[in-house]
Amino acid sequence: xxxxxxxxxxxxxxxxEAFGAFYRRHLDPVIAYLRRRVxxxxxxxxxxxxxxxxxxxxxxxxxxxxxxxxWLYGIARNVLRSSLRRxxxxxxxxxxxxxxxxxxxxxxxxxxxxxxxxxGPALVAALEQLPEPTRRALLARxxxxxxxxxxxxxxxxxxxxxxxxxxxxxxxxxxxxxxxx
Numbered sequence: 001x002x003x004x005x006x007x008x009x010x011x012x013x014x015x016x017e018a019f020g021a022f023y024r025r026h027l028d029p030v031i032a033y034l035r036r037r038v039x040x041x042x043x044x045x046x047x048x049x050x051x052x053x054x055x056x057x058x059x060x061x062x063x064x065x066x067x068x069x070x071w072l073y074g075i076a077r078n079v080l081r082s083s084l085r086r087x088x089x090x091x092x093x094x095x096x097x098x099x100x101x102x103x104x105x106x107x108x109x110x111x112x113x114x115x116x117x118x119x120g121p122a123l124v125a126a127l128e129q130l131p132e133p134t135r136r137a138l139l140a141r142x143x144x145x146x147x148x149x150x151x152x153x154x155x156x157x158x159x160x161x162x163x164x165x166x167x168x169x170x171x172x173x174x175x176x177x178x179x180x181x
Contacts, residue, residue, distance in 0.1 A: 001178070004068035012060035019059060023052055026069070030076050037080055047083060051076040066163070067170050077145065126176040130169050137165035138173075 002010075002018075004025070010018030030051055035044035054075050062071045127135055133155065140151045141162070148159045155162065 004072075005062070005064060008055075008059045008062045008068055011056075012062075019056055022055070022068075026072055027052070030072065033073060033076060034080060043083075047076070047079055051079050054079070067167055069170055069174075070166075073142065126173040129176060130172060134165045134169040134172075137162050138169035141166045142170075 004022060007018045007022040011022060027048065031044050031048045034047045035041060038044050038047065055072065062068055130138065137151055137155060140146045141148070148162050151162045152159045
């Protein structure tokens with residue numbers, strides 16, 4: 001199985017199948033991330049669509065300076081912040097791709113909720129398997145969205161150590177979740 005970084009490199013060279021694999025791998029977690037932050041499932045769906053449209057338009061913007069998931073969630077976070085600031089969900093990237101908004105019925109909304117909660121028990125189990133310092137750094141960075149300097153000060157270690165813990169924690173969780181699937 002190819003890494004996220006390899007898939008993005010292929011997508012940057014125009015490989016639509018690589019982008020599709022990256023999209024399928026991360027759609028549910030991105031929807032779950034966004035769903036926890038917005039009041040309605042259709043908002044999470046639209047924000048995820050805009051996030052992946054940006055990735056589709058600019059896969060070459062990923063420079064490999066950290067995990068691809070950090071880059072992806074940074075885009076999702078920025079899309080969310082922009083939407084909250086403007087009080088509307090942006091659709092610029094989707095329009096550039098020619099993707100029309102998808103009307104959602106009740107079954108679709110239930111599917112978004114299901115995707116948002118997918119992997120819950122497996123995710124918790126994977127987190128519990130991490131060493132405590134790694135788990136604390138990972139949760140502080142990914143869930144609480146705190147900066148590396150803040151986390152380093154709290155954990156009384158260097159930023160470099162925090163970055164290593166987050167990177168290794170994400171890699172180990174990915175492996176654990178793939179093995180349990």
